[in-house]
């Protein structure tokens with residue numbers, strides 16, 4: 202069995218031993234909350250959550266964790282994080298060796314720390330947290346489970362930490378300040394950040410990262426490592442945090458790992474998990490990457506009906522590189538065409554005699570996925586064909602035809618490359634302005650070969666590109682007008 206899955210398997214019943222349950226839908230989670238807590242307790246729970254984000258020197262945060270460190274509330278609060286614990290606990294646990302002395306900063310009630318100690322009985326663990334009740338609970342749990350290689354201490358960092366550790370862990374503890382977007386890019390046109398040391402320092406002070414990191418580094422042995430997992434999926438936060446590590450001579454020693462998990466029924470992308478060390482002899486380090494990460498398939502877009510039909514016609518005016526057809530015993534005849542459009546898009550268009558037209562389209566970054574699709578369709582069997590159509594367009598087939606469905610849409614940073622490559626681009630209207638706390642924002646309406654586009658971009662890496670056929674220009678002009686009247690990001 203692979204090491205990672207061994208931890209994963211053992212973590213599941215361990216989490217259950219804390220009373221945690223895995224929920225896959227919100228309704229059952231909230232029903233369980235209502236069954237378990239009285240009305241007053243629920244209101245108090247809600248009040249603590251809101252109060253916590255009041256933002257101050259940490260007092261509200263300490264009160265939040267102190268009040269929630271109770272046997273009856275832990276399962277309620279942390280069942281939402283069941284998948285988080287599984288994913289992060291597994292990823293951290295397999296990276297602990299060869300450490301001997303491990304510090305878990307911001308250990309909370311010790312759910313993960315105790316699991317790590319159980320899995321690595323020859324390693325000494327110390328968990329520290331500023332919430333005294335959380336630490337009390339962690340001590341009681343370790344005692345109850347008779348685990349001797351872990352101890353817990355109350356410590357509000359900075360400054361109080363003593364000892365020397367060859368591994369320091371921090372999971373969702375170093376960089377909380379969730380409203381803080383981090384460093385903005387130079388302009389809406391780029392993801393690059395200026396080397397603004399003053400702004401970096403201000404933010405480090407404001408978020409408390411400066412004091413926390415400096416205190417932790419004080420107790421990190423010269424050849425020690427840190428494993429850090431924080432909410433830095435947004436590029437502005439990630440670059441700010443990476444620069445704080447870089448400024449202290451810490452560099453990645455393995456590739457950062459992004460993690461996806463569910464929080465009840467919501468898909469969360471989080472991290473990355475950084476494994477860092479000081480630049481010392483014999484340690485191979487990697488550089489910091491300040492570019493946006495791109496998930497495989499991120500540029501892909503699917504549509505059916507009018508949107509697919511009209512976009513299909515535009516795309517087929519350029520290169521059609523393959524055409525595969527067949528007859529299916531129940532659907533009738535079908536044809537799949539594939540092609541490239543102006544070196545911007547790769548696409549596949551499926552038409553069958555039942556009347557379905559389905560389009561899948563992707564940018565340069567996902568061209569390989571579309572090449573694989575050509576291969577699959579060329580050698581497809583009858584039952585696999587039906588499954589493939591279902592996998593691509595099945596969820597759309599019964600929806601009512603909607604005139605405003607775009608011919609292509611991309612909400613990710615990868616939209617920028619596609620926007621930059623659009624051929625014969627002609628801007629019809631554009632506006633660049635300050636969008637409140639989101640900073641500089643740009644909206645642009647224009648035409649490209651046989652299509653109209655709308656593009657949004659701001660200095661905190663939000664991007665959105667929407668393409669429509671010429672017959673539905675009106676929809677985009679409306680969006681453009683609305684967005685200028687209510688400039689709070691692109692319409693959903």
Ligand SMILES: C[S@@+](CC[C@H](N)C(=O)[O-])C[C@H]1O[C@@H](n2cnc3c(N)ncnc32)[C@H](O)[C@@H]1O
Nearest residue numbers: 266307308309330331332356357358372373374
């Ligand atoms: C979101 S919880 C994370 C707990 C645990 N690491 C996990 O992954 O589940 C954050 C914890 O960090 C602690 N914490 C935040 N800032 C701290 C500081 N400056 N010093 C000590 N503990 C801190 C909080 O009290 C809280 O228990």
